[in-house]
Amino acid sequence: MRLPKPRPLAPAVPVAAWADVTVLLAVFFLLSTSFAPDREAIALPRAPGLNEAAPGAACLIVRRRVSAAAGEELQWRFSDRNGAIRDLPGPEALYFAASRIVDSDSERTFLLRIDASVRYAVVDDILETLRKAGVRNVVFGARPDDSGGE
């Protein structure tokens, strides 16, 4: 029996496979990207040579407000791994919040999101409190320096 000669297939770009891979990549990036909490409210300092904070970092937010009536006020907020942000009554509460986290995970990174205009004396107290609480890894939250910082 003679079989008919099969027709050669027309060359085509495998678009369906390409679309599948792209969707998978989009889902992967959506799941693996860590977004900073309370992103809009803080005027972060600019700095060159930034590293990405480890996913699941605990986050301390210190916002500075200046008003004619009350003068300078610092608002303290804290966010654990789950992303929920809660107010801290003051820097003294930071010690207990940090200690609780370090007890379960001593290598947890703490991200400091502090207004650029806050005095270093405040930051120094924060670093000392974190060190006493047993924290090892800290990232100073910053924005990329567009000028190159050189």
Next chain:
Amino acid sequence: MRLGPTRPPRPQIPVFPLGSLSLLVLAAVVIAGMYAAPRGPGLRFASVDRDGRLRDVDAVRVEVLSEQETLVDGGPVPLADLAAAVSGRLAGRTDAAVILVVSPEATYETMVAAYAAIAGLPGPPRIAFLTPRQGMHG
């Protein structure tokens, strides 16, 4: 002439627009991720047991008094040139260490700029923060 019945076109999912849309979503997610991820200069607290003692005699001393006033081993250096100045001082030293003294009245932005410039040097050098009130940490 007799024409045969035409075949109806096979139903197909429009793959090309779907692929283009997926690519656009991927590009948006990647760009958003690049800008949304929290980042900044990192610090790891050292301990004498784990990392050894810092020899402050051999260390380069950087004093940040304000954004306009920075001293490296007592000599004034613009904050923008801090990395180059410290790098020059550290050249040839076996134990690269920097003592960073930041004025309590300086802003957090100034401190981060100075710290990031030093921490970004090749090596990188060990950095100790010195505050007159509390001693050293870092």
